[in-house]
Structure formats: C-alpha cells, structure tokens
Amino acid sequence: VWICGHSRKRRxxxxxxxxxxxxxxxxxxxxxxxxxxxxxxxxxxxxxxxTCKIAGKYFTFxxxxxxxxxxxxxxKNLDFQKFAxxxxxxxxxxxxFNSSLFSESYREVHSIFRxxxxxxxxxxxTETMLGNLQMVLERGLPYEHDWLEEGxxxxxxxxxxxxxxxxLFGKDVGFLQADGMSGTRICxxxxxxxxxxxxxxxxxxxxxxxxxxxAEAWQAREALxxxxxxxxxxxxxxxxxxxxxxxxxxxxxxxxxxxxxRTHVCMLWASQANTLPAAxxxxxxxxxxxxxxxxxxxxxxxxxxxxxxxNQDQTICLSREQLDSMAVLESIIEEALRLSxxxxxxxxxxxxxxxxxxxxxxxxxxxxxxxxxxxxxxHLDPEIYPDPTEFKYNRFLDEKGQRKSNFFKNERRLKHFxxxxxxxxxxxxxxxxxxNEIKQFLALTLWHYxxxxxxxxxxxxxxxxxxxxxxxxxxxxxxxxxxxxxxxTTE
Ligand code: HEM
Numbered sequence: 001v002w003i004c005g006h007s008r009k010r011r012x013x014x015x016x017x018x019x020x021x022x023x024x025x026x027x028x029x030x031x032x033x034x035x036x037x038x039x040x041x042x043x044x045x046x047x048x049x050x051t052c053k054i055a056g057k058y059f060t061f062x063x064x065x066x067x068x069x070x071x072x073x074x075x076k077n078l079d080f081q082k083f084a085x086x087x088x089x090x091x092x093x094x095x096x097f098n099s100s101l102f103s104e105s106y107r108e109v110h111s112i113f114r115x116x117x118x119x120x121x122x123x124x125x126t127e128t129m130l131g132n133l134q135m136v137l138e139r140g141l142p143y144e145h146d147w148l149e150e151g152x153x154x155x156x157x158x159x160x161x162x163x164x165x166x167x168l169f170g171k172d173v174g175f176l177q178a179d180g181m182s183g184t185r186i187c188x189x190x191x192x193x194x195x196x197x198x199x200x201x202x203x204x205x206x207x208x209x210x211x212x213x214x215a216e217a218w219q220a221r222e223a224l225x226x227x228x229x230x231x232x233x234x235x236x237x238x239x240x241x242x243x244x245x246x247x248x249x250x251x252x253x254x255x256x257x258x259x260x261x262r263t264h265v266c267m268l269w270a271s272q273a274n275t276l277p278a279a280x281x282x283x284x285x286x287x288x289x290x291x292x293x294x295x296x297x298x299x300x301x302x303x304x305x306x307x308x309x310x311n312q313d314q315t316i317c318l319s320r321e322q323l324d325s326m327a328v329l330e331s332i333i334e335e336a337l338r339l340s341x342x343x344x345x346x347x348x349x350x351x352x353x354x355x356x357x358x359x360x361x362x363x364x365x366x367x368x369x370x371x372x373x374x375x376x377x378x379h380l381d382p383e384i385y386p387d388p389t390e391f392k393y394n395r396f397l398d399e400k401g402q403r404k405s406n407f408f409k410n411e412r413r414l415k416h417f418x419x420x421x422x423x424x425x426x427x428x429x430x431x432x433x434x435x436n437e438i439k440q441f442l443a444l445t446l447w448h449y450x451x452x453x454x455x456x457x458x459x460x461x462x463x464x465x466x467x468x469x470x471x472x473x474x475x476x477x478x479x480x481x482x483x484x485x486x487x488x489t490t491e
Contacts, residue, residue, distance in 0.1 A: 008058070013354070013364040015060055016046040019053040028054045032207075035342070035467045036376050039063065049355075049363045055208060059346075059370045065378045065409060066358035068416045071347065071371055072424030074355070078347035078371055080425040081110075091205045092221070092266040095259050102253060109249045113429035116242040123320055125167060125240055126436045130318055132163040133440055137448060141484050151477030152287075152453065156280045160441060161192045164272055167437075168243050169228065169264075170236035191227060194220040198265075199273055203466055221265055228264035229257055243267070271430060277473040278420075279438045281336035284460070284478070285391045286442065287453050292332055292393035293446075299328040300443050316447070318440060327403055329439045331396040334418060337471065338379045339391060341420035344468040345373040375419035383409050384417060420471065447485075454479035 010017040020027040030038045031054055039061060042050055048064040062071055071078065085097045085106070097106035115121065136159050165188065172187070201217030211218050226232075230247055233239065239247075246267065250260040286292045303322050348370055355363045355371070365371065380388040384407050385395065396418075398404040407417035421428035428434070445451065455478065462472035 008053075010051075011364065013362065014366075015049045015051050015363045017051045017053075017058075018042060018046070027052050032467075034464070035344075035374065036380065039374055039377065047361075048359070049357060049361065051369070057370060058366070059372045060363065060365055061372050061374065062355075062357065063374070063377050064358060065381075065384075065414055065416060066412065068373055068378075068419075068423070070358060071355070071373060072345075074347070074353075074371075075425055077349060077351055077353040077355075077365075079350045080347055082350075083346055083348045083370075084426065087206075088266055091202075091211065092262050092269070093211065093259075094262040094266060095255055105249070105253050109246060109253075112242065112245045112249065116240070116245060117429045117433055121241050122432055122436075125242070125433055126320070126323070126440075128238065128240070129163060129167045129433075129437050130316070130440050130444075132166045133159065133437075133444055134316060135166075136162045137444055141448065145483055145486065147481045147483045149454070149479055149481055152284060152480040153280050153474060153477040155480055155482070156283060156441075157192060157196065157276050159445075160276055160279050160437070161195065161272060162188045164275065164437065165191065165268070166238075168240045168268070168271055169233065170239035170243075173235055173237050187227070191224065194223045195268070195272060198224065199269070202273070202469060206469060221262070224265045224268065225258060225261040228261045228268070230260055231257070233264075273469075274420075274428075274471040275434050275437065277340060277471040278333070278337055278434065279441050280474065281340045281471075282333045282438050282442060283445065283451075284453075284474070285336050285339075285393070286332055286446070287451055287480075288456050289391060289393055292391070295328045295393060296332060296442065297446055299326055300447055304443070304447055316444065318443065323436055323439055326439055326443070327397060327401060328393070329442050330403065330435065332393050332442070333435055333438050334396045335391055335393060337420040338385070338395075338418055339389070340462050340471050341379060342376050342462070342464070342467040342472050343420065343422065343470045345375065345419075345422055345426055347371045347425075375416075378414070378417060378419065381409065384414065449482045450485055452481045454481055 008017065008019070018027055020030070027038070031052065042052070042061075043063045048067070049060065049062050051058050051060045053059075062068070082098055088094070089096050089098075095102055097103060097109075117125070140159070197220035198217050201211075201214040204214055205211055205217065211221065230251070233243070233247060243264065246263070247260070250263060255263075286296050303318070303326060304316060307317065349365045349367050351367050353365055355365055357363065378384060382388050396404050405417075407414050416423060421431040421434075458478065460474050460476070460478055463475045464472060466472050
C-alpha cells in the first residue's frame with residue numbers, strides 16, 4: 001500500500017492500511033461521499049479486514065458477517081462506552097461521565113435504560129404512547145370530509161414527535177390549566193422545530209465540528225434544554241419511569257442544572273432521531289405498495305374490528321399480545337429499517353491485541369484504533385436478500401405468516417441478518433419500544449385515515465449525507481393527501 005507523508009506504516013500481522021494521499025484527511029472524502037460503495041470496493045481489493053485513515057483516525061473495518069459476533073464478543077479488548085460517552089459529551093455538552101468523578105455513578109444511570117425499557121415498564125410506556133398518539137391524532141383530525149395535504153415527513157414528525165415527547169417527559173400541567181391544548185401545541189411546534197434544527201447539524205457535529213460553530217444547532221439544543229430543566233419537569237404529569245429515575249440519579253450526582261437538562265436532550269435525541277425516519281419509511285412503503293397496504297389493513301382490521309362497536313369514547317386499546325401478533329406490520333417495519341439503516345458500530349481497542357476472524361484469519365489491532373462494523377454490508381447483500389434494494393413487505397414472514405429468522409450466506413445460516421439496533425454492548429435499549437410505537441402509529445393512521453401519496457410513482461432516496469448515523473431520512477418530503485374515514489367503527 002502506497003504511503004505518502006504518513007507516519008504510520010503497516011506492521012507485519014496488521015490488516016492492509018489504506019491511507020489515501022492526503023495527510024490527516026486520508027480517505028475521508030471517498031468514504032463520506034459513498035460509504036457502502038467505498039467499503040465494497042476496498043473489500044474487493046483487500047479482503048474482509050482492512051484499516052482506513054478517516055479524519056485522522058484509524059478505522060479497522062471487518063466486513064464478513066460471520067465475524068460480526070466475534071467482534072461484539074470482544075468486550076475485554078474493545079470498548080464501546082468510552083467512545084459513546086465522549087461523543088455524547090462533545091455533542092450534547094453534558095458532564096464528562098468517563099471521568100473518575102462520575103464514571104461509577106454513571107454505570108448505574110446506564111443500567112436504568114434496561115430496567116425501564118423492558119418488561120412491565122415497557123408495557124406501561126407502550127400504553128401511554130398509545131393514549132398520546134390517539135390524543136395527538138384526534139386533535140389533528142378534522143371531521144369534515146375534505147382531503148388535506150401535508151408532507152408525509154412533516155405529518156409523521158409532527159405526530160410521532162409530540163406523542164413520543166409526552167410519553168417520556170409527561171404533560172405540562174400549567175399549559176393545560178391556562179388555556180387548554182393550544183399552549184401545549186405551540187410549545188410542541190417549537191420543540192419539534194428545535195429538535196429538527198439540532199438534528200440537521202448532526203452530520204457536522206459527528207464529523208467533529210464544534211457545536212459553537214453551528215449557531216442554529218447550538219441555539220436549538222439550548223432551547224430544548226431550557227424546556228427540560230428539572231424545575232420545569234417537576235411541573236409535568238405522568239413522567240416516564242425512565243426519565244424520573246434519570247432525574248433522581250442526576251440530582252444525586254450533583255450535576256449543575258443545565259448539565260442535567262442537556263442529558264435529557266441527549267435522551268430525547270436517542271428516542272426520536274431514528275424513530276421519526278423509521279416511522280416515515282414504514283408508512284411510505286406501505287402506501288406505495290398495494291400488497292403491503294392490503295396485508296397491513298387486513299391485519300389491522302383483524303385486530304381492531306369489533307373492539308369499538310360498544311365503546312362510547314372510541315378509544316383503541318392494543319394489548320401486548322395484540323401488538324405482538326401483528327406480524328405483517330413487524331415485517332413492514334423491519335423491511336423499512338433494512339432499507340434505510342446506515343449505522344456504523346464502533347468499538348475502541350483498549351490494548352494491542354490480535355483479532356481472530358471467523359475464517360481463522362488474524363489481524364493485529366493497535367491500542368486506540370477503532371474497529372468498525374457496517375451493517376449495510378449485510379442489509380444490502382444480494383445473496384442474503386435477493387433484489388436487495390426492493391421493498392418486499394413480507395420479507396420477514398415465513399410461509400405460515402410468522403416471523404422469519406433464517407437467512408443464509410454461503411449456505412450458512414446467519415446469526416446477525418438485521419442490525420438496525422446495533423448489537424452487543426451498543427444494542428439499542430429502546431428497540432422494543434421503538435417497534436411498538438411504530439406499529440401503533442401504522443395501526444392508528446391506517447385505521448382512522450384514508451391516505452394517499454400524491455405521486456406514488458416518484459422515486460425517493462435516503463439522504464446519504466447522514467450515513468453512519470442511524471436511520472437515514474428521505475432526501476426530500478413527499479406530498480400526502482389524507483382525510484378522516486367516515487365510519488371506522490364498522491370497518
Ligand atoms: C442506542 C438505533 C429508537 C434509546 C442506539 C444505537 C442504535 C440505535 C443503532 C447504538 C448507537 C451506537 O452504536 O452508538 C435505534 C433505532 C431506533 C431507536 C433504529 C428506532 C427505530 C430508540 C428509542 C429509544 C432509544 C425509541 C428510547 C426510548 C437508545 C439509547 C441508546 C440507543 C438510550 C444508547 C444506549 C447506550 O449508550 O448503551 N439506538 N434506536 N432508541 N438508543 Fe436507540
């Protein structure tokens with residue numbers, strides 16, 4: 001490998017080193033302009049493991065899907081938390097939880113995720129979300145029969161953001177008492193705008209640009225933090241266990257008030273940044289595909305019809321069993337995630353060590369280097385998923401209409417075939433809630449509304465400038481026409 005003006009040289013036993021021509025920048029530009037294309041090309045030339053210099057750092061990519069679990073099991077040599085917490089501190093401006101002052105108590109804060117996003121707490125959170133989704137939808141549902149027009153992304157963001165926000169952070173008692181719903185809604189419109197303004201800057205922030213240089217993002221983050229100060233949260237009702245327990249823990253850690261609020265902005269971002277585009281793609285693909293639409297409506301009718309006939313206030317209930325039984329919606333969501341997820345899983349080598357891959361090939365890794373897995377390699381592999389760029393609503397259903405989990409490469413069954421939520425130490429603790437809330441969103445919107453895309457044949461591509469950061473949003477919004485169904489009780 002040609003090395004020009006770079007101090008690092010490939011040592012015996014190390015993977016091929018691709019540094020590009022430019023000092024510091026390395027191959028950043030090739031990587032950023034088309035990550036999957038660049039990695040596929042590099043894999044063809046150098047094999048399943050190689051090291052690239054990107055923005056001054058060395059990333060060793062492992063591209064063989066059978067070696068993914070080997071990397072994820074290496075928690076002794078490969079650290080996730082240090083990297084994640086450092087990144088979060090830089091972007092959200094909260095305290096350094098890696099420091100010896102906080103690291104012990106932060107371990108406990110971290111364990112709150114798993115305790116409050118699974119089991120009974122998950123059930124409670126899911127029920128609250130269903131109530132909030134119905135409240136937000138009900139408010140925006142005109143009874144007249146005219147068609148309304150709105151961007152599908154704007155529609156999804158508006159509904160999911162507000163319902164998700166209220167589910168985690170509770171309802172503002174003051175606003176409700178002062179002037180009914182209107183105040184809450186104005187506040188929510190501002191919050192969603194601030195959230196989106198902050199989120200738009202995320203690719204720059206992730207690339208290392210200090211937030212102080214992104215004025216709009218900085219203002220938006222601080223405005224969100226202002227709303228999430230403990231003083232204000234104390235005036236909200238029905239705060240989730242997750243947020244309540246985090247508030248108590250941060251109070252015990254004696255962080256300053258702004259620092260506490262910024263950790264809540266971080267939680268807000270984690271709970272929404274991927275969910276909003278995932279909900280968008282799930283509804284978009286359902287509306288574009290006649291087969292998906294028909295199968296989804298049949299499933300929703302099976303679960304919901306009958307339940308509203310004697311129900312005066314028309315509230316929909318979806319038990320855990322009913323949600324779990326919606327295999328078609330689950331397959332639609334998984335297929336939408338497969339097509340739109342472009343996350344990167346990163347670990348930091350805490351020591352020099354030798355990684356032995358599934359094939360038996362070894363690769364020496366240096367302390368401080370990053371090991372990176374790029375799940376899109378799996379998600380768009382034609383051997384695993386025939387016609388990989390096509391949406392097939394039943395891709396994750398077997399012949400009996402149940403969840404399918406056997407996918408193969410080289411005639412070997414894959415343990416990891418779908419990784420939008422990461423895996424191992426970095427696996428998303430909110431994954432069950434995320435799927436539940438998107439299922440609820442699909443069920444309620446398809447049940448209550450007639451929905452049509454204004455131009456169903458127009459192609460829409462994901463915004464790849466966000467590659468590496470999770471679920472890609474669409475590159476533009478698409479026009480949606482919708483109206484309330486005349487009589488949903490007799491569907
Ligand atoms: C972390 C995906 C929704 C809470 C992650 C990670 C991924 C992910 C890939 C790992 C990030 C990394 O490796 O650095 C998703 C997707 C979602 C979703 C695709 C929706 C479709 C949610 C929701 C919540 C949530 C709804 C909470 C209510 C978190 C938290 C972390 C995380 C707290 C950090 C975990 C840690 O530091 O150990 N998510 N997520 N996520 N997610 Fe999600």
